[in-house]
Amino acid sequence: MIVGGGPAGYVAAERAGHKGLNVLLFEKNKMGGVCLNEGCIPTKTLLYSAKTYDNALHGDKYGVYAEQVSFDFGKIMARKNKVVRKLVAGVESKMKLNHVTVVKGEATIVGRSPKGVEVTCAGESYLGANLLICTGSEAFVPPIPGLAEAGDMIVTNREILELKEQPKSLVIIGGGVIGMEFASFYNSLGTEVTVVEMLPEILGANDFEISAMLRDMYAKKGINFNLNSKVMKIEGNKVIFEKDGQMQTVEGEKILVSVGRRAVTMGFGLENLNVELVKGGIKVDEKMRTNVPGVFAAGDVTGFSLLAHTASREGEVVVNNLLGRADSMRYNAIPGVVYTNPEVAGVGETEESAKSKGIAYKVAKLPMAYAGRFIAENEGGSGLCKVLVGEKYGEVIGVHIIGNPSSEMIYGACMAIEQEMTVEELQEVVFPHPTVSEIFKETIFTI
DSSP, X not given: OEEOOSHHHHHHHHHHHHTTOOOEEEESSOTTXXXXXXXXXXHHHHHHHHHHHHHHHTGGGGTOOOSSOOOOHHHHHHHHHHHHHHHHHHHHHHHHHTTOEEEESOEEEEEEETTEXXXXXXXXXXXXXXXXXXXXXXXXXXXXXXXXXXXXXXXXXXXXXXXXXOOSEEXXXXXXXXXXXXXXXXXXXXXXXXXXXXXXXXXXXXXXXHHXXXXXXXXXXXXXXXXXXXXXXXETTEEEEEETTEEEEEEOSEXXXXXXXXXXXXXXXXXGGTOOEETTEEOOOXXXXXXXXXXXEOSGGGSSOOOHHHHHHHHHHHHHHXXXXXXXXXXXXXXXXXXXXXXXXXXXXXXXXXXXXXXXXXXXXXXXXXXXXHHHHSTTOOXXXXXXXXXXXXXXXXXXXXXXXXXXXXXXXXXXXXXXXXXHHHHTSOOOSSOTTXXXXXXXXXX
16 A cells, blocks of 8 residues: 555556556645646646747857747646646556556555554545555745745745746745755746845855855846845745844845745554654655564655655555565765756755765866867856766766756766776767766766
């Protein structure tokens, strides 16, 4: 039995059903979870519309001219809804194809007995040998004075996706991935965007040099950044924050609160299992097992790596072990992508994390302009490829890129890190020419 039909739950259900296991999945809302309905997919759909608009506006750089370039905010949002509906239907189809029984409604865990785990939903009781908890995460809304009183002036990643009209100005509290992606989208459409971030740099644990490059690019596009800034209170449409010992104020037609997410561990009877929690999420081992026999957890509910692709892989680990295939979850090669324009992608150690762990490393860097395909398709654009290599063995331990299309290239670096490939081994791999991905190979030849 699986509670939650997000990336962890539906992928686990699909894999298990395909292999012949008897699978029952509970979902109270729409299949696909936050990622498909309120996160990954709708935001990337919006960002692609913004990128298309950007390309049309600046087509003259490529010898292509368009007159009276404009956009329709309502149609952009309508297309986003259409894409989401199509993919939700696709997930539902996969469940049927793999003989997964889906029960719509709020599931409640009753407890565990020698017979198995009992769950109730929509007035019915179900008993299963194993239970996989995939209840995901929700936007964390900090207790900022005045926030609750601001009403619909305040939006999270959920409400901002349902806006009917484009705001003229937007203040974003939090310069993480979600905040920067919405900053990118609305900046492209002409909204006045201000980002207020408590940390000294945007994008949190991302490579600092890459993050600073992205911030500089967007500052030149008109986004106003306030780093090392702590929000003190909200008064109507005003965000009041402390920066450099001074109180400052910025106004926005809408205020996006994007300071992180937290695991959903309440409201579905988890306490009836006496499952151990850690740092607000469900504690699991490398096989995604909780402290309760036959009970597993995967995805954001563990509070560890809150990414859709991490969740899917964790669900696969659970299924593989139930099928008798020894499998363990590893987090050393989990890619992270920021779908701004240009894109940012990274995997493995950053310089900052390597230093904090005492890992001896060498670093190689090359501008993206060393790839002919990048120059051909990014007139006037800049970027960087950065590779970290272990000093002792020469293995790749981290890769960080800013430049399009880094989201489609980073998987190669993931494979290199996962397989502990050395620089010499990578130098023997043939890359297709001309591609932007060649920058990876060119960079390691500089070591």
